[in-house]
Amino acid sequence: MxxxxxxxxxxxxxxxxxxxxxxxxxxxxxxxxxxxxxxxxxxxxxxxxxxxxxxxxxxxxxxxxxxxxxxxxxxxxxxxxxxxxxxxxxxxxxxxxxxxxxxxxxxxxxxxxxxxxxxxxxxxxxxxxxxxxxxxxxxxxxxxxxxxxxxxxxxxxxxxxxxxxxxxxxxxxxxxxxxxxxxxxxxxxxxxxxxxxxxxxxxxxxxxxxxxxxxxxxxxxxxxxxRCPFRVGQGYDIHRFDDSRPLHLGGLKISDTGGLLGHSDADVLLHAIMDALLGACGLPDIGHYFPDTDDRFEGADSSRLLAEVKEIIENEGYAVGNIDSTVIAEKPKLAQYIPAMKERIAGILDISPMDVGIKATTNEKLGAVGRREGIAAMASAIVFRRSN
The missing domain is CATH 3.90.550.10 (Spore Coat Polysaccharide Biosynthesis Protein SpsA; Chain A)
Structure with a gap:
């Protein structure tokens, strides 16, 4: 037949x-x-x-x-x-x-x-x-x-x-x-x-x-x-140290020296979170939206860039569910800053601080991070499709 x-x-x-x-x-x-x-x-x-x-x-x-x-x-x-x-x-x-x-x-x-x-x-x-x-x-x-x-x-x-x-x-x-x-x-x-x-x-x-x-x-x-109403994304970033620059992490200024080298303020944690959010929505990474060849982003506040990423994913019909992240660094000790980082990130993303996870660990003196050459961060994000 x-x-x-x-x-x-x-x-x-x-x-x-x-x-x-x-x-x-x-x-x-x-x-x-x-x-x-x-x-x-x-x-x-x-x-x-x-x-x-x-x-x-x-x-x-x-x-x-x-x-x-x-x-x-x-x-x-x-x-x-x-x-x-x-x-x-x-x-x-x-x-x-x-x-x-x-x-x-x-x-x-x-x-x-x-x-x-x-x-x-x-x-x-x-x-x-x-x-x-x-x-x-x-x-x-x-x-x-x-x-x-x-x-x-x-x-x-x-x-x-x-x-x-x-x-x-x-x-x-x-x-x-x-x-x-x-x-x-x-x-x-x-x-x-x-x-x-x-x-x-x-x-x-x-x-x-x-x-x-x-x-x-x-x-x-x-x-x-x-389609599935929830989507998951992951992000990773690493920056080498530049002692002449201030250290920005999680939207906070941690110190005036001992910072990280980068085109923007080199906030490695926020960069990983931004990539996780963009990836969850199937969008390009932060280098696409904020290229290091663009003078507008030289020394840019990564908190502002995170707010722009939030707007980008909202325009795609998504909202942030929760964030989980890990900062990998031999120095400085970050435990005392984590509550304030959670408050800062939650405020930018319009979610509860309880929906932001931040952990800090070392690399046990292994690799570039273990040799104190820089700081790395990993992040995972869940976004959900908005009903309106």
């Missing part, structure tokens, strides 16, 4: 208010089409996939396809002047031995592989065609010239989704019919026109088609909801 699926992906971003094909717009770190393909490849019954794209966008789509593990044969067809033309071009590459064919919108990223399998299974000699749909919840009004002229009984009304399809030989008739002209919004309409009975199988509200910026935001919210 050969099951084929034509994925229509040659549209534009007109209603998305974008110059780029909306399927290539990024949502939560991936192009929209990535999520569609990831779900399509979860189908257990799919044998071959024909992706209909614009020729100039094909390399991008090929790259996305190659980034997702899959076991099916993937072909590419050129997009047509309209949806009907794209379906026709896609169907021309469907295997001659294909038994069943489905057509699916690339802009429905959350249609799962299970539903695609259900659609394939629903097609048979007794039920030669299939469509996915959901019942209309709202009352539907027919309007002419701005006035309501009819209120159809909604119990028999469904909103069509994709995939839709039929036995491959039968679908050939639909493609031939489309070639003769006519305007249809979906493939089931063509099959209906040909007198083919189309079985409807249940879809889901989350199978919506991404058409507007509001749809893209809705998709982002749904993807974020499915």
């Amino acid at each position: 050969i099951n084929s699926l034509i994925l229509v992906a040659a549209g534009s971003g007109s209603r998305m208010q974008a110059s780029l094909n909306k399927l290539l717009l990024t949502c939560e770190g991936h192009p929209l089409i990535y999520y569609t393909l990831k779900n399509v490849f979860k189908s257990h019954l799919l044998s071959e996939l024909v992706i209909v794209t614009k020729p100039e966008e094909r390399p991008v789509f090929e790259s996305i396809v190659s980034s997702i593990p899959h076991r099916v044969k993937v072909l590419f067809a050129q997009g047509g002047e309209d949806r009907a033309g794209s379906v026709k071009n896609g169907f021309s590459l469907v295997s001659k031995d294909s038994d069943k064919v489905l057509v699916h919108d690339g802009a429905r990223p959350l249609v799962d592989g299970e539903t695609i399998d259900e659609a394939f299974q629903a097609i048979s000699e007794e039920n030669p065609a299939v469509a996915v749909g959901v019942p209309c919840i709202d009352t539907i009004k027919k309007v002419e010239e701005g006035r309501i002229v009819e209120t159809p009984e909604r119990s028999s009304l469904f909103r069509a989704q994709t995939p839709q399809g039929a036995l491959t030989g039968l679908f050939q008739r639909a493609v031939d019919f489309l070639a003769r002209g006519g305007t249809f919004t979906d493939d089931a309409s063509v099959l209906e026109k040909l007198g083919v009975p189309v079985q409807l199988i249940p879809g889901k509200e989350k199978f919506f088609k991404v058409t507007t910026p509001e749809d893209m935001e809705r998709l982002g919210q749904m993807l974020r909801k499915d």
